Amino acid sequence: MARRANVGRTWFYAQAVLIICLAVAIRAYAIGQQPLWMDELFSRYYVDLFGLKFLWTTGFTRENSPPLYYMAIAGWMHLFGTGEAAMRSLSLAASVLAMPLIYLIGKELFDQRHGLIAALIFALSPMQVSFAQEARTYALLLIPLSMSLLAIAHFLRGDMRPRVLCLYGVGTIIALYCHATAAFFIAACNIAVFVAIATNRMIDWRAAMIRWIGTNVVVALLAIPELVAMLLQGRHGAGLEWIPRFRPVDVVRALSPVISGTTTPDRFPGAELSLLLVATIVGALIATNLPRRAGIVLVAIPALFVALIAGISLLQPIFLSRVFCWLGVPLALLLAHVIVIPSRLRPVVVVVAAVTCVTGLFYQFTVSQKEPWRDVFDQIGSQLAVADDVVLAPMTDPTAFAYYAPYLTRLQMWDAGPHDDVENDDMPRRLGVHFVSRTQLIDEIRSGANVWLVLRTPDISYVNALLDQVPRPRVQIERSCGAQLCIAALSWPRPAGNLDSK
Secondary structure, eight states, X not given: OHHHHHHHHHHHHHHHHHHHHHHHHHHHTTTTTSOOOHHHHHHHHHHHXXXXXXXXXXXXXXXXXXXXXXXXXXXXXXXXXXXXXXXXXXXXXXXXXHHHHHHHHHHHHTOHHXXXXXXXXXXXXXXXXXXXXXXXXXHHHHHHHHHHHHHXXXXXXXXXXXXXXXXXXXXXXXXXXXOTTHHHHHHHHHHHHHHHHHHOTTSXXXXXXXXXXXXXXXXXXXXXXXHXXXXXXXXXXXXXXXXXXXXXXXXXXXXXXXXXXXXXXXXXXXHHHHHHHHHHHHHHHHHHTOOHHHHIIIIIHHHHHHHHHHHHHTTSOOOOGGXXXXXXXXXXXXXHHHHHSOOTTHHHHHHHHHHHHHHHHHHHHHOOOSOOHHHHHHHHHHHHHTOSEEEEOTTOOXXXXXXXXXXXXXXXXXXXXXXXXXXXXXXXXXXXXXXXXXXXXXXXXXXXXXXXXXXXXXXXXXXXXXXXXXXXXXXXXXXXXXXXXXXXXXXXXXXXXXXXXX
16 A cells, blocks of 8 residues: 555656646747737836836836736846846746646645646646746736635635635735736635625534634735725726727637637637637536535636626726636636546547647747737838937837837837826836927928837827828838737838938
8 A cells, every 4th residue: 555655646746747847848938939019018127117116106006007026027037137038937937836726726626636637737728828928917916816716715615724814815915916906806705705604504604704804804904005006096097098998799809818828819719619618618517516615716706706807897998818817727627627527528528628729829839919029120120220200109108119129219209198107108208208299290290301100009090190181101011910910110201302301
């Protein structure tokens, strides 16, 4: 028996190491190949330009992302540099470190086999690979949220020890200071746990309620700075005006990337594969009778989170696929369950899951959806260097120029009106960029100066209105992210007979 136990442990460790190595290899592949896009560039410069004091004071109300990730990436860059691969490797490490937590959740709710298979599924998830290769907070967010889910799984079993409550509290606080939408995760957890306590007479519900409420009071007190900032941003605007108004169809468009990957086309095959996989998982769960505790942690909390995000999006749209990145954790555990437990639908689930995974990874490594700033500057950087004016459209901040074209120092930014956000107001000023009005820009173009206007997708409406009042640009450079135009550069070269102008 001892020999058999030793063999079992050795086999377990071998499987775990293989899964970790697979996850690292997939996430490390071509991690620095694509250029940084605008949000990653913000991560690069935020702490450098503003400092920690600003992040924890004024930045709370002027920037919609809490400061914890920016502190982490600043320290990481100090150690490993500011290259594309170096910056993104923090997310790679965070994504891999989340896997032992996923295993522990699976072991707590089901058994060791469930945990290992869930970790393997997570390792191969196209969306998780995508966010592990991005210098943003979403991969890091997985760790504290998984800590909270693990603590809730223990708590619902009747384990109310201080270390369990501390695990939940620490996880939720870290998550909230990594991303504001963690507030809705906390709300979803509380709704689910209160209902579970009230309807479960197998545990001491009074003691459970008191300890749960006490823990969340401490969480609420520690969360006051971020909660106040969220209220102020909701009242005065949080720089989220570019997000389109929420529609019911957005549920499919935002949630299908969680399953099929962020670069897989929405309409086909992304949405179809995602819906098919969800349908087969639901059918298999019905046939296998998911345990109550697992249903609360893996179904009720995610469903409540989606409902809360949809509800707030009726007032301020935030229904974006990246907000639901953490749903890959319960998805991996549910998929592991229907693969482990025999049912008639199990072969179908395995086939559909494999096809979805292969398809998502194919698009992940063959289609780029990051803004190709490096290619743009390679093509027109020399022309921008000799231009009279290089003007950035209102929603195009200058961080891409600071990173990929630091030799372009005479930049101007089109001021489209009052704004009170860091990205398009404070950051350009601290990078030494001057603002020009729409009238000044029109006059400059009409004067015959050599003007370049650089824009991103959110600027299209501004630029279309401008083009009605100026001559047609003689040069137009366009770059796409997947199937969508994401960067354009318009040029009005100096007329041949106007060489002496400016």
